[in-house]
Amino acid sequence: EDKVVQSPLSLVVHEGDTVTLNCSYEVTNFRSLLWYKQEKKAPTFLFMLTSSGIEKKSGRLSSILDKKELFSILNITATQTGDSAVYLCAREAGGSNYKLTFGKGTLLTVNP
Amino acid sequence: NAGVMQNPRHLVRRRGQEARLRCSPMKGHSHVYWYRQLPEEGLKFMVYLQKENIIDESGMPKERFSAEFPKEGPSILRIQQVVRGDSAAYFCASSPQSSRAQETQYFGPGTRLLVL
Numbered sequence: 001e002d003k004v005v006q007s008p009l010s011l012v013v014h015e016g017d018t019v020t021l022n023c024s025y026e027v028t029n030f031r032s033l034l035w036y037k038q039e040k041k042a043p044t045f046l047f048m049l050t051s052s053g054i055e056k057k058s059g060r061l062s063s064i065l066d067k068k069e070l071f072s073i074l075n076i077t078a079t080q081t082g083d084s085a086v087y088l089c090a091r092e093a094g095g096s097n098y099k100l101t102f103g104k105g106t107l108l109t110v111n112p
Numbered sequence: 113n114a115g116v117m118q119n120p121r122h123l124v125r126r127r128g129q130e131a132r133l134r135c136s137p138m139k140g141h142s143h144v145y146w147y148r149q150l151p152e153e154g155l156k157f158m159v160y161l162q163k164e165n166i167i168d169e170s171g172m173p174k175e176r177f178s179a180e181f182p183k184e185g186p187s188i189l190r191i192q193q194v195v196r197g198d199s200a201a202y203f204c205a206s207s208p209q210s211s212r213a214q215e216t217q218y219f220g221p222g223t224r225l226l227v228l
Contacts, residue, residue, distance in 0.1 A: 032216075034216060034217075036219075041221055041222065042116075042203065042219040042220055042221045042222060043155070043203070043219045044219070045216060045217075045218060045219075048216050088154065088155065090155075092216070096167070097160060097167060097168050098143065098145075098160070098207060098217070099145060099157045099160050099168055099171075100145070100147075100155075100157060100205075100217060101157065102147075102154040102155040102156070102157075103154055104153065104154040105154055
């Protein structure tokens with residue numbers, strides 16, 4: 001079975017801290033690696049990574065993929081309370097099937 | 113530009129009843145995916161559909177669950193004779209014809225099913 005493993009499972013920080021969330025995956029039938037943010041409702045799309053070593057940025061969030069070592073990281077700098085959420089990593093299947101295999105997520109709590 | 117729509121948002125059923133969950137994809141999207149999120153668990157793939165076709169149902173339980181995406185109308189996830197273990201959040205996602213660049217799967221708000 002395809003696996004996506006995220007770490008840590010939960011993290012508590014103070015506003016202003018920088019956090020790094022990890023995601024490792026199995027290589028079978030891989031198309032891309034995606035990050036979503038979930039706040040008690042629909043997961044909202046953050047990043048899609050297909051190429052190794054190219055950092056994607058959106059404000060205080062950035063992410064990078066290492067296809068050789070089969071992992072990705074999501075960085076959040078200068079965290080705010082509004083960043084508190086579950087961050088989900090998902091591996092997109094290749095070929096003609098685009099289904100996503102999700103990790104269990106990292107629960108991030110940012111305290112004031 | 114409406115996003116993925118799901119209804120109902122909350123559904124309460126008694127054991128043995130049927131549950132019907134509906135999903136309208138984003139405009140222009142022809143691929144629909146259903147995922148289930150059990151309490152304290154990650155999202156699990158259930159089924160992938162295109163118009164009038166089931167592409168991959170490897171994540172669907174073998175019994176009581178079915179899905180369709182007709183030519184007209186929303187996609188339907190149907191659960192017959194619900195049991196307490198079916199209580200979960202069911203999310204629908206849609207994507208356009210091909211998944212390229214930022215055109216990935218966008219999720220609806222989910223239907224939270226509670227089986228009493």
